[in-house]
Amino acid sequence: MYRSHILVCGGTGCHSNNSSAIFDEFQSQLVANGLEKDVQVVRTGCFGLCAVGPVVIVYPEGAFYSQIKVEDVKEIVEEHLVKGRLVSRLLYKEKSDEQVVKALSNTKFYKKQTRVALRNCGVINPENIDEYIAYDGYEALIKVLTSMKPQEVIDTIKASGLRGRGGAGFSTGMKWQFAKNSVSDIKYVCCNADEGDPGAFMDRSILEGDPHAVIEAMTIAGYAIGAHKGYIYVRAEYPIAVKRCQIAMEQAREYGLLGKNILGTGFDFDIEIRLGAGAFVCGEETALMTSIEGNRGEPRPRPPFPAVHGLFYESTILNNVETYANIPQIIIKGVDWFTSMGTEKSKGTKVFALGGKINNTGLVEVPMGTTLREVVYDIGGGIPDGKKFKAAQTGGPSGGCIPVQHLDVPIDYNNLIEIGSMMGSGGLIVMDEDNCMVDIAKFFLQFTVDESCGKCAPCRIGNKRLLELLNKVTEGNATMEDLDKMEKLCYYIKENSLCGLGQTAPNPVLSTIKYFRDEYEAHIKEKRCPAGVCKSLLSYTIIADKCKGCTLCARNCPVGAISGKVKEPHVIDNAKCVKCGVCMSKCKFNAIEKK
């Protein structure tokens, strides 16, 4: 019987910060202190607060240690576990007031969150099926297989109002109903874990932290629509997620929760993993299925929809990881519980991956209808260095920007579309006053141009032309006619592209033109980048009055663009300058200005 549990985060964020070595060190320190039988070390999935990783939590006290190094482990074991004194130096401190917070549940970061899809992440050992079972794991599957008819399962999911968490927000229950109604010899259940949005990592964290939830939900889906085979399509770049899924599937098979005659009920279902090579377009459902079939990942026209002709031309349902993670809870806790969270048309919670200019980079899960302000300021801890919020990008390359005037809009599927963005899979990138919105649009469009599969002309050629126009803007060569042309081209691409990738690719451009037209105009009319990002429009000059002639800038300039005599004001030759900004960061007298 263990009297204490040490939870070490083994998510990708903390893992890349050496949490594996910390885990090993805990084990050897426990042995050194003779505590290995009293204290259990558990490697868990992501806790969510990646910004302060590696993260360690010690129960029963719930002490939340952040930014732990291997050298700190000895102290935690000797002080906390042997003598029972918390190591306050290592406890997580909230940046805003520097108060030491002892328990994780007391942090502002966690207080406003409601964890449904992430409920087990950072709590259980994802490589131990018994721990999942302890947290009501496979209870839903048992309930479904022993006491519910397939149609009852679908009715429950329909009544819950659950909508696809992958981006489009289609009703999950309806999707299942279509597949159930479809007449087909073989049916398939697929899981879309091809998370490709820059800055999004919630699906990865769920697979890493709670793989059994996805396996259980897929089995339930199989029972509901009459399928016996499932595929998890996950990117090869997620090695930890892949490994934990494999372990989870093996354990589930061993317990008879996957495979033939599940739990003796006569129902057969098994899952295979398919690794994606990382093409963004493979997150699109028809391209994903084409890829599973072994072909080059290219989309195909819909209809026919996957529910009718999907994988191997058979009836198929495809849901996102986060969607699946909600299913077992809906079955156990019921429709009323689920619909009590969220807004009228968007029920439940949504996971967001917070990134960009924000203090608490990490994963958060909030009820639908929470405002962006609460997410950014209360949970996310605000913008670093006291800078001003400019916009948040949601939905990745398919979404748009939410400017400051919409900070108080309750986040749900419909509201986000109304203000020109979309829920997307849940990437939320915060931008401050130092970000140029034209540059942001260019970044996302560059991404989609690179990732366009090339099958249809509007996406392949249209987005390329759009990017060229954007480049013209950032180089100061565009005219106001170009801006109109860009808008027209955007609508053309949206209307004529074959799949979701092309249909949404112009969104970042459209939404930045809509909300930050003044920035575009400054680039075009005044040849000026207001945020000071677009290099072609920048020039560095030395203010003669402030320059002491210390020569530091000239010595550090990589291209020899600065000249001047000692103790005399220096000059920058703009023809040679590559606008790297080194001179400005080196100058001790603030004598260099950027315009």
Next chain:
Amino acid sequence: MKSIAEIKAIREKMQSQIILRENSEEGETRLVVGMATCGISAGARPVFNTLVDEVAKRNLSKVKVTRAGCLGMCKLEPIVEVFVPGQEKVTYIQVDSEKAKRIISEHIVNGNVVNDYLITSEV
């Protein structure tokens, strides 16, 4: 392959172990054991383990056993303090494994403070 009953048995067995990871909630009884050097050398560790085992054995879900540092009365260690919501704190002194078992069965389960082991005002 496991049967449904076996899966349920695993859940029950595991739940007593993971209860440690619940964050403290309202209405929870806490047993705090002094586990500084003084407490440990006086035998706090077996006391702690006995408390944990007894709580687990009885499936007491709203009872948590936790450690504290030195309570200042080193000569009376091992000390166990019991916090029952809505009641005054009770401090047991010079506890050993046998006394720990009585504390659980008489005080925690049946609500009768074990007067024999209490700290007195004369100390």
